[in-house]
Amino acid sequence: MKFINYLQSIAGIGIYPLISLLLFFVFFAAVTWYVFRVDKAYVERASRIPVNEEPNSEL
Secondary structure (H helix, E strand, O other): OOHHHHHHOOOOOOHHHHHHHHHHHHHHHHHHHHHHHOOHHHHHHHHOHHHOOOOOOOO
């Protein structure tokens, strides 16, 4: 018996692809929203972290 036959025998299995698509879309939308809303000064400070000369400088 093939694996697909096991999946077809589970009641309500069709909802899982829809839930995973919705979770992906919500996550993608949230990350996109965050990228456009983040403070540009914070991004500039964070981009210089590896090359900062001060060992205790905060973001």
